Amino acid sequence: MEPALWAKIDEIRVFARMTPQGKAKIIEELQKQSRHVLMCGDGGNDVGALKQADAGLALLAGYGNVNTADTNDIDSLSDANAVVCDKKAEEALNKQDAEIAKRNRRAAKDRQAFLWEKQKELSNHQKEWLEEEMQARAKNGDTGVLAQMGAMKSSMGRYTEELKKVMKEYDKSHGNVYDPTEKEKQKQSPTAALEEASGGLPMVRPGDASIAAPFTSKAPSVKNCVDLIRQGRCTLLSALQQQQIMMLNCIINAYVLSALSLEGSRTSERQLMASSWLLTTASLAFTYASPCDRMHPVRPLRSLFHPAVFFSMLGQAAIHLFCMVAAVKMARAAMEEDSPERQAGWSGPSLKDVSEFWKRERARRRGLIEQEEEEDWTTYALNMWQQPFLPNLMNTVVFLVETAQTVAILFVNYKGQPWMKGVMENRALFLSVVVVAGSVAAAAWEFQPQLNALIHLSPFPNDQFRWQVMGLVGMTLAGTFIWDRFCVYLFASEIFKAMVDSAKKTTFRADIVPIFFTILKVMACFLVLGTGNLLMAGLAFWMYRRHSQEADE
Template identity: 30%
Template sequence: MNTVPERYDEIYLRLSRQGARVLALGHRSLGILSNQQLREQHATRSSVERNLDFCGFVVLSCPLKPDSKAMIREIRHSSHHLTMITGDNPLTACHVAKELHFTRKPLLVLTAPTAKSNEWKWESVHKDTNLPIQPANIRDLTRQYDLCVTGEGLAYLGTLPISFLNTIMPHVKVFARVSPKQKEQVIIKLNNLGFVTLMCGDGTNDVAALKHAHVGVALLTGVAAKRTEQQQENTTNPTSAVQPPAVTTVTPQQQILTPAEIAIRNREQAKKRIEELYKQMDENEQTIVRLGDASIAAPFTSRTSTIQCVCHIIKQGRCTLVTTLQMFKILALNALILAYSLSVLYLDGIKFSDGQHTLQGLLLAGCFLFISRSKPLKTLARERPLPNIFNLYTLISVLGQFAIHLTALIFVVNEAHKRIPPRSDEFVDLEAEFAPNLVNSTVYIMSITLQIATFAVNYQGYPFMESLRSNKPLLYSIIFSFTLVSSLIFNLIPQLTEQFQIVLIPDDMRLIVFYVVIGDVILAYIIDRVLAYFLGQAKLKEY
């Protein structure tokens, strides 16, 4: 510019620190030139945009979306690191990060060399703190401050030792004035440092970063968001969606129009209606995803322009992960219980009848169906689920519960053998027809009871999904199964006992089986919950 106002820097810095987007306007008179003369004398943009006269600032305000603070607070409280990557001015980005509570410590911006200082340095937003880029103790720097790095600063950090960049990178809460390529580099670097990244973006400049993030979330903005809001309004207010038919009124002056004038008026009205239809069609076409949009690169796309979808993804992801882990535990325990039960019966020449297998399959199928339909809680928990099944909690819990189940089965089998006459044949006839006895009945009842108990004991529930009490179908299925098994133990329904070929269990044996089942379930529950308290929570990755 030819002349710069005296308070130019002071004003634009103050506005930027307040979160505004500031544009400087200038003009220059080129005289009267033809198009040919303009192209010849000013072939490049730089030759035109110089020696400008300052006109003023254009100050643009972009207020935060109503639910952004609440969503950021929920994500932060759920044990996640938050980082902002933007192309905005670093001062504006720092203000937004402070408003959304991305940062809890004072922010330092990596500042390029100036006329007063020939070195890169960390400088506070209000320029009252200055630190060297590589202080004597890096840990003290990252412990006391959060960092903001610009695109220019990120390029400079790439020239420094890689160990310094690896130490600094996780502590950078704001990346400002970065290019699309640098956004991609930031995500790749965080991935290489062992972090699991979720990238949320809404523009073409976010495509590369969305591709490399572990989870990419694209936000549709503009017309798509407006249409979604209109649909929600129509849903809540059905009367507004249906408009009454238009009523045409004819004035006395219009009654004397000639047929030709009436035809012209009708054509004009029809033309206006066609233009309105074309406008609506154009708006509808804008909602179609086009090549280069962020949604092309992201596996998840939200039709709303808010980040509420990120919370939904985390909730559903945690619920799915916990459901998968508990299913592995249940399947492992049920397989071990069934393997021992069938091996004991095989050694005695006994097996389950077809009716017994059918009843067992139906009861287990109901539990498997309803446990997989568990829903996540409405709020994110601070605790984090274990990332995979190969961990101490899962292994020790499965082995500990099976040890209790095995002890209970062995004890009940021995008690049953004491109450039946010894076998007369030296060898077992494996081809003989099924004949129920006390060992078969007690082992079957214990087997089906313990398999149902694994669902009640290993159901995770809070804090990642609804509790067993809230999952009514699963709760009723377990209660029904235990009630049915109790009726078989105490012969409450003789027809049912006879239908499934269960022998009449002696009175003393009934109490033994009942008490063993109750004790087994209680001990298994205690072991699982104690292990979950000490070993069942993942820790947030430290810097």
């Protein structure tokens, strides 16, 4: 190549008939221009380029026709030309991938049916083989229990070998989903047809390129490059959001522990158990976020110190701490001996009563420490549930506000679309967050006083105090959301625009209706389990699996 062309290398779109050294040289020149290069390949001639690239992806070797075949060769894409003309290449790749996945499910189902049929057939032959082996051993004078066990082992080994042989022949004749279809076989070269006719098992070969590539694909399609970028963006965004959530939770928990300790109170074990189940579900659902089906042209934020992230965290922490400080002051003022709430008839424990209660409990525990023995986890959990606790206003207010703030942290800092599934598409996260937020409101308004007493929540003095607490809950939810989105709008306007555009695409039928179906499924699951009938539970699970398989097909 002429030296003057290297400066214009980024304007060239197609490089053909390249040597291995030429491929690596092209990537090196692009990197000199501050470009980040992704390279994919399936052979030894791609090793140098894969090592030189910033990100290398090794494809499944031996099925290059997947990337070069005409779109009309895909069975189910009867209008493939229209798809390619009217839609972008990524949509065509997604549709091709869906067709291959459909073929794979169909092939797996056929193979399983064939396996079951042959197992039944060979099981009948196994009885004959067992009788023949027993007769042969009897003629040689080998009888007894050991002879029977040896005959069973021999017949079982023959059964296994025959089954392996049959399945090997099946795999040889049927190939796999990446093999050419009948229409594609007509276009094969004589050499390829001769290789296929010569026999041999279909092999899944990672390719020589896997030696040098940090990423290896189990499929031969170049669509895996798009999948790699999608997964990378999803992982990057998820890790960044988890760091935000962890830092904000640490700040809130540190203040809550110090505030309760200084006031002589603490959190009830029952309260921790009640809130931890749903919050743990939300946290796990947060970590299992999956990328979107379309790769957005705008890249997500990638640094914790980006102004949009950094100032958002500072503002959220300030709002949460302000609400928590206000909640602690409200509870302290109401629990004073001469507070207006007490003069109006409220008779809840005072801070002095709470402090004296925990002093007595600590003294009692000091006398019981030497008598405690090692316990299993069930006994330990039961003892934790039965730990003495004095419900008080300080603990109740702090618990409700802290739980609401944890919900706000998860909801505000989960930025899914357009890089990964949104909060409404992540069913487990959405439902757990909504249930926790609804539970906070129900506990504050004492819809079920017995349930409040079960988790050691103290009644509020009056409705005015209740409205003040719910105002703090609303402030911590709405305030942090508005501040975070304002920071994104101010410091990352392209990110804000991409999020708004994705939000505008939300529809009732595609996004809201599936949530109600998920709620019905959860309610049905609890209803079936509540009956205590294992047979009904197994039947319901079988029907659900069958329905899911039919939907996939």
